[in-house]
Amino acid sequence: QVQLQESGPGLVKPSQTLSLTCTVSGGSISSVGYYWNWIRQHPGKGLECIGYIDYSGSAYYNPSLKSRVTISVDTSKNQFSLKLTSVTAADTAVYYCARDYGMLYGFDYWGQGILVSVSS
Amino acid sequence: EIVLTQSPGTLSLSPGERATLSCRASRGVSSTYLAWYQQKPGQAPRLLIYGASSRATGIPDRFSGSGSGTDFTLTISRLEPEDFAVYYCQQYGSSPQTFGQGTKVEIK
Numbered sequence: 084q085v086q087l088q089e090s091g092p093g094l095v096k097p098s099q100t101l102s103l104t105c106t107v108s109g110g111s112i113s114s115v116g117y118y119w120n121w122i123r124q125h126p127g128k129g130l131e132c133i134g135y136i137d138y139s140g141s142a143y144y145n146p147s148l149k150s151r152v153t154i155s156v157d158t159s160k161n162q163f164s165l166k167l168t169s170v171t172a173a174d175t176a177v178y179y180c181a182r183d184y185g186m187l188y189g190f191d192y193w194g195q196g197i198l199v200s201v202s203s
Numbered sequence: 204e205i206v207l208t209q210s211p212g213t214l215s216l217s218p219g220e221r222a223t224l225s226c227r228a229s230r231g232v233s234s235t236y237l238a239w240y241q242q243k244p245g246q247a248p249r250l251l252i253y254g255a256s257s258r259a260t261g262i263p264d265r266f267s268g269s270g271s272g273t274d275f276t277l278t279i280s281r282l283e284p285e286d287f288a289v290y291y292c293q294q295y296g297s298s299p300q301t302f303g304q305g306t307k308v309e310i311k
Contacts, residue, residue, distance in 0.1 A: 129302055187254070
């Protein structure tokens with residue numbers, strides 16, 4: 084059974100960098116065809132795709148966040164990570180990691196989410 | 204980007220009733236790339252439907268999806284108590300992938 088688990092600080096100061104890690108268990112992050120996604124949900128709001136990294140290490144970022152986002156993968160730890168720079172209160176959200184296969188079947192496995200608040 | 208608009212915003216129904224949720228896209232979406240999710244408070248979304256009409260693993264057959272082009276529908280044939288939640292549609296055929304704003308199905 085595949086499981087994803089987000090980890091990282093729950094509080095980040097304005098202008099600093101938000102850094103989160105998603106640890107994947109029950110499957111290899113290097114398996115061909117899989118895409119590893121970051122999604123966020125502002126309090127009481129809908130879902131926003133931040134970007135993804137694929138099995139080959141190629142990343143895609145939502146243009147609305149592209150200048151501030153980096154997604155990377157550490158295959159030795161079976162983890163992928165999100166860095167979001169120059170955060171403001173508008174980046175306060177629950178951050179989820181999720182998996183999809185071949186961009187064909189939707190996001191079938193999700194982490195439980197981590198609330199990150201941006202405040203001084 | 205493709206904007207998905209869900210309606211209604213809130214659906215008030217009783218257990219046993221039929222729920223029909225709508226998702227309209229700002230431009231055509233291949234039905235291959237349309238999904239529906241259920242989210243309960245404090246939980247991550249759960250995949251219900253992918254490819255517009257295929258149920259994900261373990262999803263009861265009271266959930267069904269249909270549609271093509273710009274209009275898609277999620278139907279819950281008979282609401283069970285555990286079905287009261289927020290439902291989101293998602294298109295994943297065009298980058299950036301986008302979600303609708305959600306429909307809340309609440310107990311009447």
